[in-house]
């Protein structure tokens with residue numbers, strides 16, 4: 001399956017929700033560039049997809065050695081990680097997209113995962129959305145993550161918020177057919193709709209994204 005990468009979730013959202021007047025009959029797998037790069041770097045290795053959902057990464061990228069863990073029909077290890085902890089092997093990489101935020105204390109959870117399930121020299125890429133009790137802002141202090149290893153990548157949405165909002169507005173307000181696509185009666189409705197689901201929250205890729213090498 002072809003993969004299309006984007007720099008920002010709002011861009012991907014317009015495409016996947018088909019808020020575009022162009023080619024609704026063709027939809028590649030859409031993801032963010034840093035996540036795509038992490039998968040490409042690790043697709044031949046034993047990698048845990050932590051809270052894998054439908055195990056889409058394994059399917060799309062053909063990662064035969066990957067082990068998806070989730071309480072989903074498509075997972076390789078069926079169950080929430082805390083319930084199947086002892087059946088989860090150590091690995092050279094771990095990808096956790098919008099899943100560790102379900103734990104009551106994300107710092108403790110990530111530390112435990114890195115300590116128990118990642119080999120020395122391995123890397124973990126995880127993201128956190130604002131959902132339920134979890135708030136990305138609670139975990140946006142990079143220095144705390146540095147205690148767990150080398151932070152190779154750190155992206156927190158509020159550090160980029162103004163730029164994202166400007167870029168989104170610039171794109172939408174200058175797209176002559178955007179109002180028809182969303183059925184919005186006014187362009188600010190559309191802006192707020194997309195903003196709510198890609199900047200205020202990011203159920204796709206999280207509002208905080210971190211890569212730590214052990």
Ligand SMILES: C[S@@+](CC[C@H](N)C(=O)[O-])C[C@H]1O[C@@H](n2cnc3c(N)ncnc32)[C@H](O)[C@@H]1O
Nearest residue numbers: 050051052053070071081097098099100102103
């Ligand atoms: C928003 S989905 C993301 C799925 C997948 N990572 C993706 O990007 O498509 C979050 C997943 O985390 C799983 N989950 C729930 N509690 C969890 C926990 N404590 N630890 C890990 N995953 C959990 C859910 O079952 C759900 O499939």
